[in-house]
Amino acid sequence: MFEDLKAIDGVGAKTAERLAELDDPREALEAENVAEIARAPGISDGRAARIVRAAIRHRHDDSGEFLATDRAEELYGSILESLKARAVTAYGEKRLETFYPSASADRIAEVRAFTERAVEREPSPEILEALSGVEPLEAPRDVQVRDRCLATNDAETFSEAREAIPEVSVELIEDARGIADLARGYSTVIVLDEAFSGVEIDGDVRVRPDALSDPTEIVPERALAFFARNGDRLRAAAAVHRAAGLEAPCDLDALEGALERLEGDGSVTGDEQLRRLGTAIDDLDAAVSMAENAANDRLREAIEKRDVTIEGTDLLSLVERGAGVDSLLERELADEYAAAIESARKRLLGALELPDHESLARGAFNEEPTFPVEHDERVIERLREELIAERDRRAARLKQELAERLGELRDPAEALVGAALELDVELAVSRFARDFECTFPAIEGEGIEIEGGRSPLLDVPFEDVEPVDYTVEGVSLLSGVNSGGKTSTLDLLGVVVVAAQMGLPVPAERARVQRFEALHYQAKTQGTLDAGAFEATLREFGALVESDRTRLVLVDELESITEPGASAVIVAGILESLTESDSTAVFVSHLAGEIREAADVDVTVDGIEAIGLENGELRVNRSPVKNQLARSTPELIVEKLAENEGAPFYSELLGKFDAEGD
Incomplete structure (x- = not known):
């Protein structure tokens, strides 16, 4: 699919060269195999995840511009960190980084299919414990075999042999005398030229023109070193399959039995005769x-x-x-x-x-x-020589037999570990969905509709978060008392949309989300902006309203950018422009009434209603009420005094609030 690796965003000539050293980089990118991409020289796990993510975007013709502001990026980062915190393996964490909010319907559906399967997984303690020992398989380093060599008198065969079997020395010879010289220095000499068949030379000299076609036979240490290096990881992956009831790609008992015969240094154990020979030589x-x-x-x-x-x-x-x-x-x-x-x-x-x-x-x-x-x-000395020779012959035969047995398990072993690692990714999604009581949203229609939504970003235990119902279509102002939950409601809207367009379930009892092309979330500004920053903010909104993309716009107290009177006029103008565009927008403001008055179009004002004061604490209905300008905290205090004190002063003040509301 990726005919030119450099077509992937962020992959230059040098990176493409490094990726080309993999067996099949295109297949790895198609499979979103972060671990395989990370095997390329000079490619870290984090870099591999970014390359895979860029390849996904390339495949779906996805611009990657969904997250249009810093606050939108922060929401995505929070969701991603929650997912990664529930992965057991380092691979799982990096693989989850390939999940991102996309405007592509195909990409959303692709991940949605994965996550719908994932949430059915039961993350039992036994599985999670077994996963703690699983890591991507690694090729053994510096496997060198010094007791045998390959010999040839052909330069082309010499180069081919060095590339095919780098673990052993390859020697150029001219004649049988050269072979004899090698036989005095090596236990075994494997001659690659048919021309030397029938030549009698002292020592273990074998004429094998076909040797390069079966490296395992010539260098069984290659297969043994691979399985010795990855033995613990394979055992852990087998334990994962058993605990999770996964269908294994090979006979787990056979694999574990073969691993039991393998020492950490790649030697074979478990053979009584070999043990006796070794003991006899030592003793x-x-x-x-x-x-x-x-x-x-x-x-x-x-x-x-x-x-x-x-x-x-x-x-x-x-x-x-x-x-x-x-x-x-x-x-x-x-x-x-x-x-x-x-x-x-x-x-x-x-x-x-x-x-x-x-x-x-x-x-x-x-x-x-x-x-x-x-x-x-x-x-x-003769006895010692015989014992050593027999030991070496037996060890070589046992290595050969075990290498052939394990060589047949190489591909299944990689599939075994790959399935265990992917299970970790699935279980992270499942744990996320369970911990935040998520449901899969309908991605259809216009606007956003949430029932029983709870933001996972609040600094309280999730079970203590009050559920929120809120439906947004078109452009709305959200009013409410201080600390009533306006910002957390914006966060909830953003989290639901980001998670939905990542293909994930969302933290709500029920949800419906329009598929947006971009999320603009303007966080609350700390203090009044200077002239330059104020101008930059206006330019940002100017570009936003001129765009023809389908956007969700979330803005938190934009009035803080300048004086209240000017702010109301500016926000009203922005809302007028957004009303004419294909946007869904929610603006949180303490100036909702003033903005509505300044606007030349009907602007919906929703309110997070304060129920009242109880023991000095504000009681709030966290779900915004449609078409309701929320009362302020001062109004509630005046109302309480008017009811409790009965003094005309408080009643007159309360009347001022009522007149303002009219």
Whole structure:
């Protein structure tokens, strides 16, 4: 779909080159796979999320201009942070950053389909615990195999081999003599040229012209290192699938069984014969020494207990022949010596636990009598070489078998982890929907209609937030007492629209939202603006009313930009222009009455009504009343005094408010 990666906003030539190093960057972008994009060199997780988001916009021809003001961006940021806070994995957090409010109906529908499935997920503690160990799979670093090499006399094959199997050394040779030289330095030499078939060379030399077609056979360490590096992540992903009841892409028992046989360094464990060989090699010198000492102790004890009498003529004969203690042992203690040697052999064999090497091991102790008993070092070295060779052969065969077994699981393993990570994204949406008691809005008609809406942005526990009902069509002024909830009502409108156009459920019992092309939210200005800032604000609204886009405009107390009298006239003019445009707008103002009087068109004024004062606390109906100018806090206080005190002064003051309202 992305024929030219540079067509994606923010992807320049260098970034495109980095992405091109991935196996299939276009497929990764289409799948919105942040983890795969982040594997490109020099691309961080955050950068990957931005690239994927830009690719989504490119795919849907989305300008990305929905959030038209800083306050609109802040609302989106708050929603996004709430979502990310409910993800368990770092991947989930970055993947959620690809969710954004869009004006594209296709994009909204695309995410909506995902989130409708997601909210059905049950975020159980077992699943969340298992997810804590899941991370994107990583390629092992610096896998080097130094006991074998590839050899060829063809330059093109040489280059191909270095690229296909970088884990081993590739050597250029001229003839069989070159192979022989390599065989003296490497345990195994794999020759890639058919021309050397039939050449007999000492050592493990294999002519394999097809070797590059099956790297796993030549370098099983590649597959083993990958699974060793990612073993814990795969186990965690398997636990997620079991806890969530997901259909796994492979046999989980088989995968876990194979992982159990793999050590962290990529070696194979769980084979008893390999264990015995390794132990025998490690303990060989100690076992020989112990067997030798035991034989000498036994023979020494036999000598000490034996009275040996040698007649003079026998002694003279032994001396004349130059015989020593060995001859004396052979003559007088032959049985005891034989028993000592046999005990040494049995002790050595018992320590090594290797019956297949009994013949050579028995030869470690010569039957010719000598004292002290000494092992034959040449036999021991031969035995050591045999043990090492057998160990290496067996280890290589076990690696090969396990690598072939795991190699078949590579793609399913990646799918297993990918599904677990995507589940984390779904569960974050589900937890968001549950925590804020959300519902999916109807995206249709004009304006906004909310029933039982509660803003998640308030600094109180969500369960303590009072629900609000409010319907907005066209242009409205929202009036109300201080601290009555006017700003939080604007926030609620913004949150509902942003969440709906992200494709998310919204925090309300029921909602209907028009699909807007842009959200303009003008937050309350702190203090009167200077001339330059005032002019910039007017220019912003001038551009806004001249645009032909379908917009939601939320403005909080614009009158604070200048003097009250001028503010009422300015706001009235802006409302007149918005009334003539394709906009839905809500302006919060304490000057609603004055603005209505200054406007040349009928302007709807809604009010957040104060019910009264109770123990000095203001009681408010948080749901705006349509076509009702809300009474101010001073009016409520005067009304309370008029009722309680009965003095004409308070009644006359109250009458002034009534006259003003008329």
